Amino acid sequence: MKILIVEDETGLRDSIEAYFTGSDSICETANDFTSALAKVSIYRYDCIILDLTLPHGNGLNIVKHLKENNHNDGVLIISAKDSLDDRLTGLDLGADDYLTKPFHLSELKSRVTAIVRRRSFNGSNNLKFNEIEIDLDAKAVKVKDAVVKFTRKEYSLLLYFIANKGKVVSKSAIAEHLWGDSIDIADNFDFIYSHIKNIRKKLIEAGGNDYIQAAYGMGYKFTDA
């Protein structure tokens, strides 16, 4: 997928670019409003990761520009302003999702993947990963054509892993993804392990491979290998 990262903070922009580049994505970057606007005027992207507070202009105007020109690029707003400020303004204007800074790169990846998946909707809203097939509308998982029942959190975690395949996903990121940021994350570290144990068990029992590896006690990695 082709992604544009519009972010003026160099450190963050580089990290996002590094995280996305590689697997199956091509990344371009813009560090201010003018260059971002120039890029979106010429090129089309599967998803634009857009910071709102930019030098020379407000990121929301880029969303406006896209809509006015009927460009159908996916937009994910990342902003230090949280849900209580301009989430709705952004979403009203036609952004697909909103992520509040600070976020984990794995969360960003999972959100972007979801947007791109929704955009490239081609008849069936199914996600296939080797022998695992996920019906995103029905939230049903099949392994080798057999239905495997996952709980809500296990399902969500599986999708999260698939979106971040090949990457080490930290426990903090998993906890935040599953329980949200209003719950003290440290409380939940122990439960991550049992959720992951369950996912592995269910996949293996259905005849699938064990894709989830523990990564040096820091997190987990979902690998194809």
Add this chain to the structure above:
Amino acid sequence: MKLFDKYNRVNIAVTVIIMLVTGIIYYYTISHILTNQIDKDLVLEENEIFSYVNKNQRLPDVYESNHQQIVFAPLRNKSAERRFLDTTYHDSDEKDLEAGRALISSVKISGQNYRILVTQSKVETEDLIQIIFLITIGVIVSLLVILIVLNRVILKSIWKPFYKVLFQLKEFSLAGHTTINSNPSNIDEFTELDQAVISMADRVKSDYQNLKAFTENASHELMTPISVINSKLDTLVQTDEFTDRQSKLLNDIYGTVTRLTRLNKSMLLLAKIENGLIKDNQAVDIKDVLEECLYQHEEMIHQLNIKLVTDLRDKHLQANKPLVEILLNNLLSNAIRHNHQDGELSVYLDSEKLTISNTGKGHFDFQQVLKRFHKSDGSEGIGLGLTLCKQICDNYGFKFDYVQHGKMHAFNITF
């Protein structure tokens, strides 16, 4: 003591003392003048006696006259010293004693000394003094009454601007939206007070606003570096193999960054609620949100083997949904975190109130835990949870309170 009472007390005391002193002086002066008058009468009588004796060489006959008596008494060789004195007067008619004034003198008739005692009743003088005294008392009393009434009326009307300013000061609240209005007065001091109070209130308010804006901006600005740290960490863990020691360190850093984020978000949220920046009200199904929160906490509840009792009726509110989620999440999270193995948690919701009660150890001071950054012993939170709950409840006008029955701690929100 009220200003009026204080003022009156001094004023009246001084007035009474002055009046009393004046009265005493007055009494003595009048009494002196009247006594002089009587003395003159007595001297006149004496002179008459002398002239009679000179003419007739014998004592005059004594007539009992009105309020005057003359008595002669023979003296031996010595002569009586001439002097005035206060004495009593026997009224022959009324047979009672009256105050009197007497003159003792002597006269020599054919070698024989006689003492003359002329006595005159002072009863009329006394009457006169009494009347004067009564009038004076009357004047004092009526003067006092007039003074009190006048003082009250004048003070009340003069001090009106002061009380208005005072009332406004009492009503003044930094966080509130009340402003102090000008109270024009034609008294310079009050106009000055009024202006000083208004400018002070403005200054304090603007300082407070600046402080709040600063907190908000500072928390806000911190988010960017935190997100850079966060993303760099996420990138770092992708790079290579790590030893146990390194991964432990990385985990600690992750944990700390997460704490920092939570802390910062809470502060930002508090600042926003205080600044009244939370709008975006929508219909929120409390029951729905509660069920979702309970679902989020299910692992913890299972692990502690907490007995969960819920009785949830429908309740809809106009509120900001994320805010309600934070409120309920915080309360439930506390109720679970401060619970013990095999404890109890009950959640009761109806259209009027929400009660979350849990078993827990010890007790705490509710007012204390509402304070920012207050942490109970062994709490791993950031110490803003209940502060936030209170602020959110205040924001929507909910009543937030706490009761303890034995081992059960119950938090109530009355909508």
